[in-house]
Structure formats: C-alpha cells, structure tokens
Amino acid sequence: MKAVYTAAPGAVEVREVPTPTVGPEDVLVRMRACGICGTDLGFVAAGGMPYLGQPIALGHEPAGEVVDVGARVTDISVGDHVVVNPMSAPSGIIGNGGALGALRELLVIENARVGRDLAIIPESLPFWLAALNEPMAVAKHLVNRGAPLSSESAVVFGAGPIGLGAAIWLKLAGVSHVVVVDVVRARLDKAIDVGADAVIDSSNEDVAARLMELHGEAANAIGMPRPATDLYLDAAGAPSVLQTAIASAKWGARLVMAGVHKQPELIDTGQMMIAELTFSSSMGYPTEIFEVTADLIAHQERFAKLVSHRIDFGDVESAIELAGTPGATDKVVITFGP
Incomplete structure (x- = not known):
C-alpha cells in the first residue's frame, strides 16, 4: 500500500509500505478522505518534524470506512464510516511525529474504542466533509x-x-x-x-x-x-x-x-x-474531537463552504504543492477512490 512521508525540505515521498495487520482490539480503516493542514505544510517545508531530525508520516485529518476489525472488537463493524482522533494513537500522534500518518491507503487504529479513538458517522455525511472533523x-x-x-x-x-x-x-x-x-x-x-x-x-x-x-x-x-x-x-x-x-x-x-x-x-x-x-x-482539542461531530453533521451546508479543493490521492504531491501556495486555496482535502 502507499503512504506519504516528508522527504527533503519542500518535498514529499509516496512510499510503498506493508499492509498493516490487525490485532485483536484493533480496527483497520480504508482512508476515504484526509485534509491537508498548515501543520503538514510546515513539516514538508522542514523535511520532517524539526526535533526528530528525520522524515515523518503525514496526515492527521482522517475519515474512512472500516474494512476489518479485531476479534475482541464488539462495537465497531466492517462497513462503518468513521472519523478518527489522531491524538489518541498509542504509537504517537497520527501525522504529527507518530509512527503512522493518515495520508495512506489503510490506517490501523490500535486498541480502538468508540468515543476515544474514533466516532461512527452516518453515510449521509460525505467523507470529504467528515475530514473537517479534526480541524x-x-x-x-x-x-x-x-x-x-x-x-x-x-x-x-x-x-x-x-x-x-x-x-x-x-x-x-x-x-x-x-x-x-x-x-x-x-x-x-x-x-x-x-x-x-x-x-x-x-x-x-x-x-x-x-x-x-x-x-x-x-x-x-x-x-x-x-x-x-x-x-x-x-x-x-x-x-x-x-x-x-x-x-x-x-x-x-x-x-x-x-x-x-x-x-x-x-x-x-x-x-x-x-x-x-x-x-x-489554544492548542489541539482536549475534549472537542468528537463533541463537534454532531454539529458537523447538522450544519453540513455551512461547513462544506470551507473546502475549496478535493484532489485524488494519486495527485497528492501536486495537492500539497497547491495547498502551500499562498492565497490559492482554502481547505484542500485528499480523497481516496470514488
């Protein structure tokens, strides 16, 4: 599967990485949308997270569809549409120096708990709009x-x-x-x-x-x-x-x-x-990550106006370049598949 990492300062690299395995309490999510954030652009410009001194996996505004669940998972099902809390991952903050980023085709949610690590959303909420949950x-x-x-x-x-x-x-x-x-x-x-x-x-x-x-x-x-x-x-x-x-x-x-x-x-x-x-x-969202979800669903028309560009994952490098062009975009969301 493909995943996006920072590379030399100002560039990104799309890597082939192993398909993740699912533990008994994990959930595997096929990414369907992920927003590009100013933080991502800062990591790209620096060639990674400055204090780590190495490339990092990118993407922390994910929405997707569950495609596999661990044997002990009882409240999440294959086919559920979800938004993800990137700050709760035990392997580090998703897309912010942790082991995983959400700009990848498949994302494993470790020790997945509804209300802590992810929230289930209705199919009526488009994935590209659900990707606004984190910002x-x-x-x-x-x-x-x-x-x-x-x-x-x-x-x-x-x-x-x-x-x-x-x-x-x-x-x-x-x-x-x-x-x-x-x-x-x-x-x-x-x-x-x-x-x-x-x-x-x-x-x-x-x-x-x-x-x-x-x-x-x-x-x-x-x-x-x-x-x-x-x-x-x-x-x-x-x-x-x-x-x-x-x-x-x-x-x-x-x-x-x-x-x-x-x-x-x-x-x-x-x-x-x-x-x-x-x-x-103010930094992050100590409690707000899923408190906003119901309002995002209820006021879809208003929040949808924030998204100026939806670009396929196959064009992720050009999308990141576009997002980093001053005044060229509002919110750029990467989409995966139809």
Whole structure:
C-alpha cells in the first residue's frame, strides 16, 4: 500500500509500505478522505518534524470506512464510516511525529474504542466533509478557550479554515456580533458566506477604528477609548495580530492565540495591564474531537463552504504543492477512490 512521508525540505515521498495487520482490539480503516493542514505544510517545508531530525508520516485529518476489525472488537463493524482522533494513537500522534500518518491507503487504529479513538458517522455525511472533523475540533477549542457569551462581540483574525471554523462556532453559540479580519478578499467574502456579521481588510482598513464603528466605544482602565469588543481570537499567527489586539483591548477583554507564531514576539505588557487583558492560548482539542461531530453533521451546508479543493490521492504531491501556495486555496482535502 502507499503512504506519504516528508522527504527533503519542500518535498514529499509516496512510499510503498506493508499492509498493516490487525490485532485483536484493533480496527483497520480504508482512508476515504484526509485534509491537508498548515501543520503538514510546515513539516514538508522542514523535511520532517524539526526535533526528530528525520522524515515523518503525514496526515492527521482522517475519515474512512472500516474494512476489518479485531476479534475482541464488539462495537465497531466492517462497513462503518468513521472519523478518527489522531491524538489518541498509542504509537504517537497520527501525522504529527507518530509512527503512522493518515495520508495512506489503510490506517490501523490500535486498541480502538468508540468515543476515544474514533466516532461512527452516518453515510449521509460525505467523507470529504467528515475530514473537517479534526480541524473543526481545533477551531471549537479555540472558541471554548475564549468562553464567549451570547451577549458579547468577537473578532477573529485569520480567515483560513481554523479562523472560519471559529467564526462558525461563535455564531452557532449565539455570539451577537462576529467580525473576521484578513487581507485576502476572497477569504473575507467566504467569512460572510459562512455567517460572520462583518469583515475587515486589514491591508487597507484601520482595524481598531473599524471595530469601534461595529461594536461601539468602551475604555481601558485609565479611560482611553477602545472598541467595545469582548473577545479577540488569533487564528493567523502574524505579529501584527497580537499587537493590534493588545493595543485595542478594552477593560476586561480576552485574547486567545491559536495561530502559530514562528518567532518569539514582543508584546506590550503595559497595554495589557491597563486593559486587564486576559491572554491565553489554544492548542489541539482536549475534549472537542468528537463533541463537534454532531454539529458537523447538522450544519453540513455551512461547513462544506470551507473546502475549496478535493484532489485524488494519486495527485497528492501536486495537492500539497497547491495547498502551500499562498492565497490559492482554502481547505484542500485528499480523497481516496470514488
């Protein structure tokens, strides 16, 4: 069977690897879809995971069909459609330095337990859309870390899949007004399409001034006028995002960072103090991986708008190159078979 690994920096390798064997408590899943994540692209650019110093198996956004089950498995059947929790694999996180990646034809789920390692999904949910389960869990955890209230206003920086997912979750949670900030017009249009109330093009608009127009005026602890925005979510990872949020924060505002900042950032702690700004971070999905599944099923039409490209596994190398081209795609999902 074929599996995708990082190779030299900037390249991937499709390898022939042994077909996995199924232990008594394992499940074998034929991959039917797997999303390409920005993390994958980072591993490709580095030629693997930097601290491992060696190539790694790629892919951590899987959806597929069960084709074999171990003798002791009782609650999963051949033919079940499933989404997978890549963080629960005993051999290491799937596609993030563990022994296995999901960009392969067959994936063994070791010691498989429903609700921990995988969730069974209805056949009405297309596999390419089910592959959003993992990134939407990331987006949901980002929103959960911000603990939004329905009476509040929020701004999301970055209109990639995580930022757009966060905007969807904020609106599904009933947040009164959600703004999305980006510099790519097509992505801002997509933000409106998935339910954001307004967008800001930070390449030609003053973000703080526009937020004040949209959310009203408040103040920090020493009475300086600030937008009445309650919650700032960073899904961009750009230095300007933290600087803008901190300088704009009213008294008691909250800032949650999920965007990956590749270099240490200088932040203005004085501005944070006079806003009593709560600054936290978000990574992964401690509980959300299958909490999001029912909403993904219920709101398929909205989440489907995040996927811009579906590309067959046979063209995986060109798909990864396309996904890494700035501004060329939203979400790229690799599909396997019809």
